[in-house]
Amino acid sequence: MSQETKRKMYYILAILYRAMKGEVLSVQGLANEHQVTTRTITRYINELKNWLADHRELVGNTELIYNGQIQGYQLKFDSFLLNEELMVLIKILIGTRALKREDLVALISKLKQLTTYNERPLVEQLIKKELHRYIPVEHIEQDVMDRVWQLTHLIHGRKEVTITYYKANREKVNRTIRPVAILFAEYYFYLVGYWVDKDGETDYVPILYRVDRIVDVVIHRRTFELTRETNFDEGNLRNKVQFMHAGKPQKIKFEYTGDSLQAILDRIPTAVVLSLEGNKAVIEAEIFGNGIKHYLLGQGRRVKALAPVCFVEDMKSEIKEMLLSYEEKR
Incomplete structure (x- = not known):
């Protein structure tokens, strides 16, 4: 391989690397950086554009496109995250509180590399306060x-x-x-x-x-x-387990008289409304374990357990113990 060929490959790979990072590529800026003429940079960019077009089976719908508004070339490909997609993912990650701060920051940094370069400062500004006040949940095992x-x-x-x-x-x-x-x-x-x-x-x-x-x-x-x-079946278990309390499967029935029926149905994916009269709904759901009890008790008087008998008695027992704990403090 001649020195000229090696030099050309170096320049093309350097341009591709910068483009994949989402940077805006200025012909004049690249020429100044590599101490070559703008004509040389333009020729290498055109060769790169032709290679991308000829190898779509490898790189998919990837193009190096000139943007007149910012006076530079940008790489456009299907794998880029839209800015709105990136923001949704980052908000979800922060909301989970499941990762150590350093792991979260590293992950967000990698995600930002998959979006457009010129929008990254805006993303930084929008999430700066949330990251600053981010508090992960306490873990025994850190990794x-x-x-x-x-x-x-x-x-x-x-x-x-x-x-x-x-x-x-x-x-x-x-x-x-x-x-x-x-x-x-x-x-x-x-x-x-x-x-x-x-x-x-x-x-x-x-x-x-x-x-x-x-x-x-x-x-x-x-x-x-x-x-x-x-x-x-992970999907089946996820729909039937509430608050990650596993156990044996059972079918429960309860009455709900609150004003947020949809919230109940969203929280319990297997819930089915058997009857609805005014604000009184009779709901049936397939669940695993007794985690559902904690959620339904949190609804207060708006929920009444109906079946099976063991579920009804368990709810009654819990309510009695709650009441007893208040009476003991008098």
Whole structure:
């Protein structure tokens, strides 16, 4: 390869690199930077434009386009985030409070590289205050992103593992499980797994473990298979689990007399309105575990449990204990 060819490749790659960063490319600016003529830069830009057009099967709908308003070239391709898309993603990330500040800032910085260069100062200005006052939720295990990725590989490889885990009361326990999914909800990532007893058996009832409370993972040689009946459906569980309290499935029925029926239906994806008279709705829903109880109790007198009997009695018992705690303080 001749020196001239190497030089040309260097200039073209330099131009492409700057363009992929979202920068506006000025012919005069590039010429001054590389100490060549504007004619040389224009020739290299044209060669790059022709190469992009000839290799659409590799680069997709990618073009280097001159923008007369800003007097420079910009790279346009399908993978660029629209500014409104970027803002929505950043707002969601900040709202989750699930990442350490440094991880969040690094992730947002990478996302900004996928949007137009001239809009990045505006994005910085819009999120500056939120990032300054960002407070993540407290985690026991700090490297949540690394742990999520490790568990994802174990799920894919169907590896049985023993985790060292801190329960809500800070008791440290060891659990041998068959990991089957990762979910995110209510500020935390959760590992879904089937508990394995000392004989190596499981009842295939999904149990949820907060990923940030997993402080160690021992990987076993033993792998497992899931049948059609026991294969895990993350979407189905997400719709039926409230506040990430897993357990056995059940169908509940309750009466709602509030003015925010749609909020109830949005919060419980499996909810179905059986009847509606005025502001009184009878709702049925398929759920896992008893996490739904905490949400419905928060609705106060606007909710009345109807079925099954065990659900009704559980709600009654909780209300009685709440009332008792107030009476004891008198």
